[in-house]
Amino acid sequence: MNLAVDATAPGTGGGGRFSHGWRIVAALAVTQTIGYGVLYYAFSVFLVPMSRDLRASGTQVAAALTLAVLTTALCAPLAGRWLDARGGRGLMTAGSVLGTAALLAWSRVESLPQLYAVFLAVGVASAMVLYEPAFAVIVTWFDSRRRADALLAVTIVAGFASSIFLPLTGLLVEWYGWRQALVILAVIYGVFAIPLHALIVRRPKTATTKPTRRADLVRAAVRARPFWFLVAAFTAHGGAVAVIGVLLVTYLIHLGHSPVFAATVAGLLGVLSVTGRLVTTGLRRRWAAAPVAAAVFAVQGLGALLLPVVGESAAGAVGCVLLFGIGFGVGTITLPYLVAERYGTAAYASLSGRIAMFSVADKAVAPLAAMALAQAVGYGWVMGAVALACVAAAFALVAYDRL
Structure with missing residues (x-):
């Protein structure tokens, strides 16, 4: 049984190469690459210096990332309902602000409880800004013919997040220390993600489905x-x-x-x-x-x-x-x-x-x-x-x- 009710108007996303749908794809390709780079992949580079400064074992510090991923999972259904009802602009913009603030707070942690609290915020932010909400935005803009290409475009670019941000983070830690490196990454993320989500992401002008x-x-x-x-x-x-x-x-x-x-x-x-x-x-x-x-x-x-x-x-x-x-x-x-x-x-x-x-x-x-x-x-x-x-x-x- 197929339950499909498509809220995308015919031709949405197919209005040419430079339609707004493709501008959204370009914006999300950037924000997903940076988002995964700084909110997820960079953690492995910080693991050793954080363990040393916090006087904690690697397992205790690594538990913070596990906590963040579990928090993302728990928040996913709520984020999904919000996206269906209101679209991605508000949620992803707020998530970008929260993610930037969490990175800055991460740079100031002095204990494991503080680290875990920060990664609760990272987990919530990730549920608001990473692949699941990005894909939800994209599928509403593109019909079935173009949808696969749009998703592919975002994931191809974001697939290089680790290749870019692991070495970049390593260099920043070597030059400035892990705390200052986090501040720099927070600025990079905030400068790109907040305006791109706020100014580019929006819902297509189609009839909305009643709750x-x-x-x-x-x-x-x-x-x-x-x-x-x-x-x-x-x-x-x-x-x-x-x-x-x-x-x-x-x-x-x-x-x-x-x-x-x-x-x-x-x-x-x-x-x-x-x-x-x-x-x-x-x-x-x-x-x-x-x-x-x-x-x-x-x-x-x-x-x-x-x-x-x-x-x-x-x-x-x-x-x-x-x-x-x-x-x-x-x-x-x-x-x-x-x-x-x-x-x-x-x-x-x-x-x-x-x-x-x-x-x-x-x-x-x-x-x-x-x-x-x-x-x-x-x-x-x-x-x-x-x-x-x-x-x-x-x-x-x-x-x-x-x-």
Whole structure:
């Protein structure tokens, strides 16, 4: 059963290359790149100097980021309802202000309780400004023909967030110390994100859906099996990707590779995430999105399964990372496409927020569970669990496609 009620007027986003929809895409490409760079990826660079200054263990400090991700997950449904009712301008502008303030407060923390309080704010801000709200804005501006291209454009640019901000943050910490580096990153984020969200983001001039009708759409969706197949697929896949993202370097070193080799190979994931998005979007022009993503997820499962078997050789390690990396960013662009395709745009953000509550939470919890599993029974079992999660995600998408 297809519940689609599309609030996007015919031709919206298709009014030419320089339509306002594409200006929004350009603005969000910038804000997502900087947002992920400073609100998420930069944390790993600050981990060691923060631990030293706060006189805390790395685990205690890292817990702050886990807290932020869980907070983002809990806030996702509320942010989704706001976006469906009022659009993205107010929410994303306020989130940019909150994110900037949180970064400045982070630069002044003197204890773990203060750090955790700051990262509660970072988590709330992330729910207001990162991919889920950005995608909700985009799907309301573009019809089904242009939507995939618009999502791809944003994620290709934002896919380089780690490549830009990890080295940049490292240089800032080396030159100015971690506290002053945070102030500089806060200024960069605020200068770009606040005005771009406030001045560029807005709702298309289309008929709005009444709240009661939108609530009916959400209730009908969550009572049917397709919605829960989406939840299962992208929760399982998101957890698998998070585990590889966190543990790959450690596992490659465990297999006998040098730290430099391990870091270099792991660095391929960022480039491959962009490649995978391009390939998947191209394949989607000929085949349905769900089976294409399912095939990619299955290939990832094969890569994870083979890594303990052939990963001790350099060629084997690179080959397995290539297999897994090709799908590293595929879930990011496939989920919004599938939700808008089946359910339309009228309640897109509400439904996306409900899915994110599960998938984002799993991204926070799965690496911790994987580390515990590795300590208990070894990394080989972790890779087996990652492979199983990818295959489960693939089967869930196949089942979704058949309903």
